[in-house]
Structure formats: structure tokens, C-alpha cells
Amino acid sequence: MSIEADFAIINANELVTLKGSSNKPRVKEYMREIGIIHDGAVAVKDGKIVAVGPTREVLGKLEKGFESIDASGKLVTPGLIDPHVHLIFAGSRAHELEQMSAEGVPYLEIKERGGGMPTTLKQTAEMSTQDTIRKTARILDTMLIHGTTTIEAKSGYEMTFEGELRQLEIIQTLHKIHPIDLVSTFCAQGITPEYETRKDELTDDIVDRWIPEIGKRKLAEYADAFCEKGYFNLDQSKRMLEAGRKHGMKLRIHADWLVHSGGAKLGAELGVISADHLIFTPKADIKALVKSGTVGVFLPTSPFCYVGRYAKAREIIDAGLPVALATDVSAANWCESMQMMQALAILRMKMTAAEALTAATINAAHSIERAHEIGSLEVGKVADIVIFDALDHRYFAYHYGINLAEKVFKNGRLVAQQGRRTP
DSSP, rough: OOBBBSEEEEEEEEOOOOOOSSSOOOOOGGGOOOOOEETTEEEEEEEEEEEEEHHHHHHHBBOOOOEEEEEETTTEEEEEEEEOOOOHHHHHHHHHHHHHHHHHHHHHHHHHHHHHHHHHHHHHHHOOOHHHHHHHHHHHHHHHHHTTTEHHHEOOOSSSSHHHHHHHHHHHHHHSSSSSSEEEEEEOOOOOOOGGHHHHHHHHHIIIIIIHHHHHTTTEEEEEESSSSSBBHHHHHHHHHHHHTTOOOHHHHOOOOSOOOOOHHHHHHTTSSEEOOSOOOOHHHHHHHHHHTOOEOOTHHHIIIIOOOOHHHHHHHHTTEEEEEOOOSSSSSOOOOOHHHHHHHHHHHHOOOOHHHHHTHHHHHHHOOOOOTTTSSSSSSSSEEEEESSSGGGTTTTSSSSSSEEEEETEEEEEEEEEOOOO
């Protein structure tokens, strides 16, 4: 029986399917098995994938009348997924990044001097909603043209009751009007100056007032806590995350970014969906995350920019923890490209190219619980597809620093081409 299709991408030098992992993420050596089809094709109808395989085989199944898109000499992959984004912020902290990288001033020392996150909280609160939407839409445009089709989007850069509601409402608005799908997270992150010595009081307010209202309005799918030195401690983080769960949110956690905070162990105890950073996480806590079914999310930009030390990717992968990659777009370090994350993971974290692509697609999908819909090229899944101007998946670390995404399809619609949004 022949298959109807709106279009088919054919003759791909390398079509990476990542098939077979919708039910659970890839771990250990399975992260290197990415389902490559040479001279591959993928056909799409009404926004869904209807055929995948060698070009001759796919063309033999299709009815006439579809559009052919030639991907000769190109790499075709699922749409890239970015599962850790501090999306909404105002102002610039470029000068602080220079202080950290060139002068060696520690992140927490800059905060003690009056800079860091409190600066962003003030500037973000002062930006109008319309200006915030316009600025954030431009960030999303840049992500899209680089091949990202789904993100997890956090609040956290106002950290007042009204400000966090506003941020989550903006995320909902952008989800409706922008091609990229946004998965919303309330993130207890920054601490305004008046609460710097009263963090327990702030935690009380978040638990008793903020989270119940966020849950009531269904503004966030996840709750996240910045469990780090100088921010929220273990007890405060636990209280907020438990409140999030009580009010209908699933859980994520920032863990062991600046020091060994114990955040990963807490995440394992709570059964969080993802534990992110893991730079200073000891082996015992990684094992606990494996048992809890958590996905570890690596964020290569912060070590690249100023922390210096990367998560121990080889050790963590070998321990059996499924890992994903994310950009960590934020006011502190700002890179929208998941292509660049793969390059850093390969060149600085000793991950293989196949592992990095797995981490940027199907495992990232699992970290936001969307793996049955996106993250691989399989019949029935959403047609989020990227054609890269690259011979194969190893090119992200070989021809880096530029945008290799030639065409980006979201829900079967061409949304970006040659580095530009399409109408």
C-alpha cells in the first residue's frame, strides 16, 4: 500500500534516526548507536513522519505528488532539543565575564561585590513586558536558525511574586506565537538584595504563596531550585521542590555547579526528572541518580566561559547515567547554539560525536519527557528535522563556530533556511 506525503527529504549522505529509544534514554555504549542510514530519506505528511529508510526504499513506498528536497552530501538529524535555558533576562554582564576569564575573579566574589545575578534581577524587572517579549523572541529566532526546535524555558530572573508570574506568562505567550516549543519551568534562582540574609523567609514566601499560585494558574510544568553555595541550601531547595510537586509540578534541580552542594543527592532522593551541571558531583551521588532514573544534563558553556572545570562526562556516562546537553542560555553566559554545545562536549569533555548528538536529541527529549513525540526520526513522530551542511555528525566538532543548519523543519513546516527565519 502506497503512502501519501507532503514532502520527502532524500539522498542524505547521513540520516541519523536515533530510533528505538522512545521508552527510555540511551546509556553507556548505547549512546554511540545513533541509527545512521547512508543515502537516507524521511517523508512527512501533515506534520508527522510517515516513512524513514534508504532513499530507494522510501521513494518506492510513496504516492506521486510530493515535494522532493535533495540532501545530497548533507547530514539530516532530528530537531535539536535544549533542556536548560534561562530564557528571560535583561541587561548585560559581559564585563563580569571578562573579569572572571581574564582576571580570575571567582563568580561568587563578583556577587559579593554587588554584581552577578542581583544586577540581572533589577534590570529584568525594569524592562517592560512588550520589550521583554521582543528581546526574547530574538533569542528564540537565533536558536531556531541553529537547529533547535524545542527548549525547556525557566523563569527566575525577577524573583518577586509578581515578577515570576509575569515571566511564566511571557513563556506561555512565546510558546503560542513562536515556532519553537517551550516547556515551562518555575526556577527559584536569584535572591534579591533585601533577602540575601533572610533566605528562609524568602523560601517561606515561595512555598506558601508563589508556588500555590503558579500551580493554580498552571503556569509551569516543572519546578527547579538553584541549590548552590551562595543561593539556596539543601533544606530550602527541598522545601521548594516538595511544594512544587504538591502543586502539580514535576521536578528538576541545579546541582553541584560551583561546589559539591549535595544537590545531586537531594535530586536522587526526590526523584527529579533532571539534575543539571554535575561538575562537582562525586561518584556515590551519580550512582544515586542512576538508581532514581534521573537524566543528567551537562551545560558546557559555564566551564568554557569561566568555571574552568567540566563535568566528568566519561566517568558519568560509564556509570550508566543517561546524559543530555543544553546551552544554559542566561544573563551570565549567552550562546544559543546546540551545535556549539556538541563541539564543546566532544573537544573538552571527551564525549564521542555520537554521544553528543544523542545527548542533544533523544536523551534531551527524555529530560523534558517528550521522547514519545520528538528526539528521533521515526514513523509517527513529529516532523522536527534539520538538514545540516555537513557530511556527517562528526562535523559539529570539526567545522565549528559557524551555523551548519541549512534547513529547519518544525512540525513539518520549513521555519528557517540559510540562517534566516522563513515566513
